[in-house]
Every structure is written in structure tokens, then in C-alpha cells.
Amino acid sequence: MPADALSSALLPAGLHDVLPSEAAHEAAAVERLLAEFAAQGYRRVDPPLVEFEENLLSGPGAAMSKQTFRLMDPHSQRMMAVRADITPQIARIATTRLKNEARPLRLCYAGQVLRVKGSQLRPERQFTQVGVELIGALEAEADAEVVLLAVQALTAIGVPHLSVDLCVPTMVSRICAGLGLGEEEIRQLRGALDRKDAAAVAAVGGPAATLLESLMSASGPADRAMQALAALPLPEGAEKDRRRLTDTLALLRAAMPDLTVTVDLVEHRGFEYQTGLSFTLFSRAAGELGQGGRYRAGAQGEDRGEPATGFTLYMDTLLRAVPAAKAPGRVYVPHGSGWESARRLRAEGWVTVAGLAPVGDAAAEAKRLQCGHWLAGGDVKPVG
């Protein structure tokens, strides 16, 4: 929602009142998404808006430190933080309160997050995150499940022209490490790859240059990309990433043959804390709708914590891609018609708007109150 002059005077930048039709639209979409998650066994949890800073910003949460508002807790005299991301909270719940629940553990959530600064792409400082986490499963089947679930849920709420971009953000570092490149060279290469700068990749790539250039040019529609990738000689560590990509894609194809899938073999940005197969969800109409991928729940580093994957959807972008449901018809029920007659209309699916005092022209009053119909005698009549 673009801030109008009035709201920008009243509210801090990046914070908005969500007004009637849009608020209902968002609420309906969130509930439908959560219903899709629940239907596949994902159970809802609701962590609090605020936690102790040291818990919320440890491990993967540390990435959001600069984006996080702090509050002093007068009760404990400790600093608290307002969540800027819900994912670390779900990982915390899974690895503490629910650590004795059977694995894989399937959890989902919806809630508000608050950030210190908006970005150019997303000026909002508060938005609704909706997502799932699948904790304790290492299989490619788990990677495929969360991608398919995201696609299924987004399709259910009416997102058109959906596509999934798969990546394995660890692959480039594994290739470089396998070919003996040092940390500083890898960092420089990352920059060049992020800019899709083939000349710079060639210049600093050393023994990895040819391979990385091939990865860059192979990125695109999934089948072509995987064919090109299959022909490349990869060091051992990266071979694991290639196998996971191949297996996951096969599972996606088997479940949803018509899904548009692309593969980006050098993608890295936005996946700094991912440890394996990752993905971005796109709609041609609205751009990026959300992202997800593998991480370690409960601790950082590849061999610590529990294997986990999941995704987060950003409702602000997403709603731009989704048509609002048709609102049910509004009937003006004139003063004195009685509670029971209004109740009957609601049971038939109407929204009733009660007249609180007698009026001369009920049809005109209905129109003034944005009702398309009014109750005349016992009949619902359209407004003139």
C-alpha cells in the first residue's frame, strides 16, 4: 500500500495502516496458506514478538542484528529484541521446547516482524511473514516437500505464473575449496559472480575460472542447466551438491510436471546462512514472493544442530500477485426489521448492515452505506 500524505504525517516511515479491503484480503490469504500447510501435517506455533536479545540474535538470528529494535525489560533488567525474522524463533522452539517431539518435525507460522530500516526493494519496516520449517530430515525428499508445499499453497491462493528458482549456495565455495583457492580469492569471486561479471571471474578464478564460467552460462531453465551441469567435472564436495540438485529436481518433476523451474548455479545473495539446496519463489506479476532452503536449526555450522529446511513468504509482495476474493453482498437492514430477519440473511451468506434509526429513503441509505441491496418487507432488493 503506498503511503498517502495523511498516513505519512501520522505514522513513522515504513509503517502503515492496512485499510478495510486490503486487511481482509491479507487475512484470508494468510489463513488459506496456513490451511494448506496444516493439510500436509505442519503444525502452527506462535512465538512472542519479543525475546531476550541474546537468544533471538544468536546463531542464524545474528544476521538480523542491525535490523533489530531493542527494548529494556524492566522485569529482568535484561535487553530484549523485537523480532525482525521469525525463522530463528521456530528453530529455537524446535530445538528446545519441542526437542523431544518425533522427527521430522513439521511446523508453520504466521506473524508480524519489525525492522529498523526498510530496503529500497521493500520500504516497509513491518510486514507479515508466513512460512514452514521441516526439521530433522536430511533427504532430498524433504527439500522437494517444502518446494512443492510452497507451490501448492501459492497456487491455492491464486498466485498466477509461478516459478521456482533452485540454487545450491554452497556449491561455488566447495568448487573453489576443492580446487585449492584461498578465502580471499573466493570472496573476490563471489563478488564477480554476484555481478555476473564473466571477465572478473576469468581474471581472479585461477584454476576454477573455466568451471565457474560454465556454471554461470549454464544457469537458466532447469533441464538445460542440469544437462550442462552433468557434463562438468566437479571436485568431490561439489559433487554432493550436484546430486542433491538432480534428485530434488527429479522429485519436483514427478509431482508437478508442469511447474516452471529454473536453476541458478552461482546464486548466493540472500542465502548466506543456507547450507544446501535453496530456492526462490517468483511470480511474473509481482516478482519475488519468498525464499527458502536448508540450514542447521539450533546452531550454526554444517555439522552442528539439526538438519532443517523451510521457506518464508512475504505477504506484502505476495498480495500484489493475488486477486482479492469477491466480497459477499451487503444488505442494508432498515431500523425495526428485527434481529431475527438480519440473522436469517447472514445465514444465507449476506453481510447485513443494520439501520440504527428510521430513515425516509431506505434505498438511498443503503447506497450511502455501500450496500448493494436493502431489505424491503421480507425481500432483498438491489439498490436502484
Add this chain to the structure above:
Amino acid sequence: MPADALSSALLPAGLHDVLPSEAAHEAAAVERLLAEFAAQGYRRVDPPLVEFEENLLSGPGAAMSKQTFRLMDPHSQRMMAVRADITPQIARIATTRLKNEARPLRLCYAGQVLRVKGSQLRPERQFTQVGVELIGALEAEADAEVVLLAVQALTAIGVPHLSVDLCVPTMVSRICAGLGLGEEEIRQLRGALDRKDAAAVAAVGGPAATLLESLMSASGPADRAMQALAALPLPEGAEKDRRRLTDTLALLRAAMPDLTVTVDLVEHRGFEYQTGLSFTLFSRAAGELGQGGRYRAGAQGEDRGEPATGFTLYMDTLLRAVPAAKAPGRVYVPHGSGWESARRLRAEGWVTVAGLAPVGDAAAEAKRLQCGHWLAGGDVKPVG
């Protein structure tokens, strides 16, 4: 949810993780309440979690000042406040962004609020508020509409043994002022009435003593209370309150003859900012579920701003009174059963839990994953 040892170590006092079954229970109840509000023409708005302090804590919002966390906004360099109550935000939206919408304006909301301290009665520092505001209507029909809507919505989510306690928190001051008592005497009388201390009322009541004692002893079941009230000689200002109480009760009786209604003629606590007919919603099982009443939206004082009424429900108390819906059956779908067979089961209303790898004993695996059933060949079988 009582904090267990683990959560109290992890989270600040009064803040909780809402765990699976409870989170779904709350979400379903909130959505059902909002659907009931929407069916009577109340449209949802979602104000932000955070606003400029000077806006959020002006007017009726000032009451929550000590309960409100502050944040510095690095963008504007102004202080922001985390909402401790949603009602003032809805009044702000109605009188600014929606000031040109037709009156009466019907709005509803659901959201989280955060408070600096819990109370003895409600140790939680974060909870969900759900409510409605009816703005721009002076009629008794408006008072009755919000009471009836609250009752209807609470009944729809299964609250048993519901009762409504009506009061007019302005009546005592109007009686005292009408009989010439000063501010200090009124303040002392308020204290005595709050303690239901008849002796103190007699001692400090002066010319109002007899009348106030009659009001105290008349409080109780509505019909008896109203009969007693009708016989009392009231000063002019209080006469208006009596008439409103009588008219509203008559409207409630006409719509819901079986509703349990009590009247408290001296109630005042918790209604400091109310300017007319007010009410508390009770369930025998869970106690106080919410409250509401008349106020002035957009400004304080009886003759400023717009006339408004509404109510707020507290989900934490409320859920204790409401049985959770039966969860749909969970079916374990063994590895290799295929996406399509799981999809078919979901279409039949099952929750599907996919096996991510082959297992020897599918029935045992189903049980381990809290599924009551598993898919064997094409058939859903109960677990052992």
C-alpha cells in the same frame, strides 16, 4: 498456557511460545470471531505494531502510558511506542484516514499488544486483542448492536454460560454532581463504591448517600435491578443514563430473550475512559472475557470527537472457555506413494504426513509421527 521451567529460562516473564494445538485453536477462534464481525458489516483494519509515541499515547491512549514500551526511530529521530492497546489506533484511523467514510463506520481488528508489566490477574505481557468499533452513532441501537454482536460471536466459537453485565460508569458522578457534591467527595465515594463498602458510602455520601446505597443494593439480575432503578428519584443528568440503560436492555431482550443480563449501577473500575453505556462479558467457566462501551473517538471529553462504542476481547482468557475443534485425522503416507495419492487424501479432508524415506514398519512409523492412520496400497488403515 502456564510457563514451564524451560520456557521461563528462555523467554522474558509474561511472554510465551504458543505451541501447536493451542496456536491452531487460537487462530481458528480469532478467524471465526472476525467472520462474525464481518457478517454484520464490520470491516477489518490492521494498524501497525508501532506508532509515534505522541499519537499512540494521546487522548484515550494516555491511560496505557506506563504500560507502553518505547523505541527510538533512527529514521525520524522521534520516539515510537509499541501498542499496548489497539482501540486508540482504530479511533485514530476512523477519525483521520477514514474520516470521509459514511457514518456509522463499522471496523474490526485482531492483533498483538505488548505491555511493560503483567497484572496479577493477567501475568501475560503479550496477548491477542480482538474487537470492533462502531463509530458515529449515538443511538441506543448502537449500544445494543455491539453487545449483541459480542454475544453472537462468542456463542459462535462455543463459549458456554455467557452473561453480560451492563453498567453506566458516568451515572454515579452525574448523581453526585446533580446533588451538589464536590470533586473530592465524589472521589472518596468512588473508592467506597469500588469496595462495595456501604458504611463508608453512608458516611461520606451526604445528600447522595441514600440514593447510592439504593443503587448498590439494586445491582444484580437485570429485570430486578431495572425495576428498583425505575423507582429512584434521579437528578436530571443521571436520568439520561437510566433511560439509555432501559432502552438498551429492551433492545437486548427483544433480540435475545434468553440472554443472561445483570446490571451493576455503581461499576466504574476499568471504565475510566467510557462516557456512557458499558458492559463486561463473562463466562462462568473462564471469568471475564472482554469489555466494551461508549467513548469519544478522536478526542477526550464528552462533547468532543465522535460518539463511538465497541468492545475488546482478550483471547487468552477467552480460549480457556472454548473447547478446541476436533483436529482432522492424520494419515501417514509411506515413501513412494506419490504426490497425487496424498493430494487425493487431502481433498477428502485428511491431513497427510509424508514418509521421506522407506521404513520397515509403516504402521509403527505412522504411530511414531502421531498419525492415527496410514495409507496401505490404496486404503487408509487405522494404526494397530
